[in-house]
Amino acid sequence: xxxxxxxxxxxxxxDVFSGSVHVVDEVxxxxxxxxxxxxxxxxxxxxxxxxxxxxxVSEAEIDELFEDIEELKEDxxxxxxxxxxxxxxxxxxxxxxxxxxxxxxxHTCNLNCEYCFASQGKYSDNNEFSRDHDGHSxxxxxxxxxxxxxxLVENSGTRRNLEVDFFGGEPLMNWDVVKEIVKYGRELExxxxxxxRFTLTTNGVLIxxxxxxxxxxxxxxxxLSLDGRREIHDRSRKTINGKGSxxxxxxxxxxFVEKRGDRxxxxxxxxxxxxxxxxxxxxxxxxLGFTELSMEPVVCKPDDPYALTQEDxxxxxxxxxxxxxxxxxxxxxxxxxxxxxxxxxxxxGPCIYKRISGCGSGTEYMAVTPWGExxxxxxxxxxxxxxxxxxxxxxxxxxxQNEFKLCNAYAREExxxxxxxxxxxxxxxANSYHASGKVTGVYDYGCQLFKKRMECAIWLKxxxxxx
Amino acid sequence: MKRIxxxxxxxxxxxxxxxxxxxxQTSCQSACKTSCGVANQQCEKCVSGK
Numbered sequence: 001x002x003x004x005x006x007x008x009x010x011x012x013x014x015d016v017f018s019g020s021v022h023v024v025d026e027v028x029x030x031x032x033x034x035x036x037x038x039x040x041x042x043x044x045x046x047x048x049x050x051x052x053x054x055x056x057v058s059e060a061e062i063d064e065l066f067e068d069i070e071e072l073k074e075d076x077x078x079x080x081x082x083x084x085x086x087x088x089x090x091x092x093x094x095x096x097x098x099x100x101x102x103x104x105x106x107h108t109c110n111l112n113c114e115y116c117f118a119s120q121g122k123y124s125d126n127n128e129f130s131r132d133h134d135g136h137s138x139x140x141x142x143x144x145x146x147x148x149x150x151x152l153v154e155n156s157g158t159r160r161n162l163e164v165d166f167f168g169g170e171p172l173m174n175w176d177v178v179k180e181i182v183k184y185g186r187e188l189e190x191x192x193x194x195x196x197r198f199t200l201t202t203n204g205v206l207i208x209x210x211x212x213x214x215x216x217x218x219x220x221x222x223x224l225s226l227d228g229r230r231e232i233h234d235r236s237r238k239t240i241n242g243k244g245s246x247x248x249x250x251x252x253x254x255x256f257v258e259k260r261g262d263r264x265x266x267x268x269x270x271x272x273x274x275x276x277x278x279x280x281x282x283x284x285x286x287x288l289g290f291t292e293l294s295m296e297p298v299v300c301k302p303d304d305p306y307a308l309t310q311e312d313x314x315x316x317x318x319x320x321x322x323x324x325x326x327x328x329x330x331x332x333x334x335x336x337x338x339x340x341x342x343x344x345x346x347x348x349g350p351c352i353y354k355r356i357s358g359c360g361s362g363t364e365y366m367a368v369t370p371w372g373e374x375x376x377x378x379x380x381x382x383x384x385x386x387x388x389x390x391x392x393x394x395x396x397x398x399x400x401q402n403e404f405k406l407c408n409a410y411a412r413e414e415x416x417x418x419x420x421x422x423x424x425x426x427x428x429x430a431n432s433y434h435a436s437g438k439v440t441g442v443y444d445y446g447c448q449l450f451k452k453r454m455e456c457a458i459w460l461k462x463x464x465x466x467x
Numbered sequence: 468m469k470r471i472x473x474x475x476x477x478x479x480x481x482x483x484x485x486x487x488x489x490x491x492q493t494s495c496q497s498a499c500k501t502s503c504g505v506a507n508q509q510c511e512k513c514v515s516g517k
Contacts, residue, residue, distance in 0.1 A: 017479065017480070018476075018478060018479055018480060019476050019477055019478065020473060020476050021476050022473050022474065023472045024471045024472070028470035061469075065469075065470055068469075069471075072473070076478070080480065083483075084483075091487075094487060099489065099493060159489055161490050163492065197492075201500070270501075296499055296500070297501075340499060340507060341499075342507070346474060346475065347475055347476060347513070348477065348513030349477055349506065349508065349513075350505050350506070350509070351482035351485065351486020351510055352480070353486050353489075354491055354505050354508065358494065359493060359495045360494070361495070364493065377495065378500065379500075423504060423506035424506070425504070427504070428495070428501070430501075454504075454506060457507070461474075462474060465474070
C-alpha cells in the first residue's frame with residue numbers, strides 16, 4: 001500500500017509496509033498513483049498526453065521510470081506486501097511485562113480548568129475536595145507510592161528502563177510524597193538493576209526554587225502546562241478564585257526551563273473550539289523562549305462548548321501546515337523549535353513491534369489511583385468498569401485486560417485500508433472508547449487530525465534534510 | 468534515479484528481526500497524554516547506538 005500526497009510543492013510517496021519515503025516528480029507521482037490499478041500501457045498513454053508539454057517525457061523516459069519502480073519493488077521499498085497482519089496479536093503480546101505507571105499522586109488541583117478531562121483533577125463529578133464518594137483520600141500516601149514501584153519492578157521482567165509519571169490532579173500538591181517515592185525508586189534501582197525515568201506533569205502554580213532544583217536533578221522529563229497566549233490560557237486555566245493563571249506560572253516555567261539545561265521537557269498546551277488558530281499559541285510559547293512544544297486537541301464530550309467541530313477541521317488542517325512551514329523558516333533563521341507531533345525520526349523510529357502494539361495501555365502501561373487501584377491508563381480512571389485490580393493483588397480483571405491486548409494496529413476494520421495505521425498503531429484506546437463506546441472502535445475526528453499531522457511531519461523532515 | 472529520490476528510513480520488515488526489545492518509551496507517557504501515536508517515538512537501541 002502506498003500513500004501519495006502533495007504538500008508545499010513536494011510530491012511525497014509513503015510506502016506503508018516498508019516504512020519507505022520517496023520524493024518524486026509529477027510524472028513519477030502520477031505513475032506510482034496509478035501503478036497497481038492500471039495497465040502499464042494505459043499509464044504510459046495518460047502520462048504522454050498529460051505531460052506532452054515537457055521535453056523529457058517520452059516513451060523511453062517512461063519505460064525507464066517503470067524500471068525504477070520495479071527496482072524499488074524488488075528492493076522492498078515500494079508496494080511492499082503486508083507481512084504483519086496475521087501476526088499482529090502475537091507481535092503485540094510477545095512481551096507481557098509492565099514498564100510504565102502513571103501515578104495519580106493527587107486527585108485534587110489548585111486550578112479549575114474548564115475543559116479538564118480529569119474533572120478539575122477529581123476524576124469524577126464529586127464536588128468535594130476532601131474525600132471522594134467512596135471515602136478515598138485525594139492524596140496518594142507514601143505507602144501506596146512505594147508499593148506501586150514495587151509492583152512495577154515485580155512485573156517488569158528483564159525490562160531495565162521503567163517509566164513513572166507523577167500526574168494528577170496536580171502532583172505538586174503532594175510534593176513531599178513525590179520526593180520520597182523518587183528516593184525509594186533510587187534504592188530499588190540498585191537492588192534490582194533497574195533505571196527509573198521519572199516524569200512530572202504540572203500546572204506550575206506551586207513551582208519554587210526547591211521544586212526546580214529537585215525536578216531538574218531527578219526528573220527525566222517535565223511536562224509543563226501552558227495553553228499559549230495569555231487570553232487563551234486565562235480563558236480556561238483559572239485559579240479556584242476564577243482568575244487567570246498565566247501571569248502566575250509563565251515566569252516560573254521560564255526559570256524552570258532555563259535552569260534545566262539540556263534535560264528533557266515539554267511545554268504542553270491544549271487547543272479547543274475557542275482557538276482553532278492554535279499556531280499563534282505555539283508561536284507565542286516559542287517567543288517566550290521555550291523550544292520543546294506540544295499542543296494537543298481537547299478531549300471532551302461532543303456537546304461541550306470547548307469541543308472541536310467539523311467546521312474547525314479545515315482551519316486546523318491549515319494550521320498544521322502553517323506550523324510546519326514556520327518551523328522550517330525559524331530553523332533557517334537559527335531560532336528553531338520542536339513540536340511533539342512533528343518529531344519523527346525516519347531512521348531511528350519505532351520498530352514494527354512498537355508500531356503494531358501502540359501505547360500499551362492496559363498491558364504494559366497502567367495508571368494507579370491515590371488508593372492503589374489500577375486502570376488501563378489515566379483517561380480511564382473515572383470509569384469503574386475499567387478497574388483492572390490493585391497494586392497489591394495485581395491485575396485481577398483479566399477480561400478487561402484482554403480487551404486491551406486486542407488493541408493493535410490491525411484490530412479495527414475501519415483501519416484496514418488506512419495508510420497511517422503503522423504510524424498511529426490504531427490510535428488512543430480512550431479516545432476510541434469515548435467516541436464509539438469500544439476501546440477497539442475508532443475516533444474518526446482524531447484520525448483525520450493524526451493523518452494531517454503525519455503528512456506535515458514527514459514533509460518537514462524532508463525539507464529539513466535539504467537545509 | 469531520475470524522478471524518484473528515496474529518503475533514508477528504517478526498514479520495517481527488517482525490524483522484525485532487530486526490534487522488539489521493549490526498552491522504548493511508552494508512547495503516551497512523554498507529553499501528549501491524550502492523543503497517542505507511535506510515529507514520533509524513538510527506538511531506544513537506535514538512540515543509544517548514536
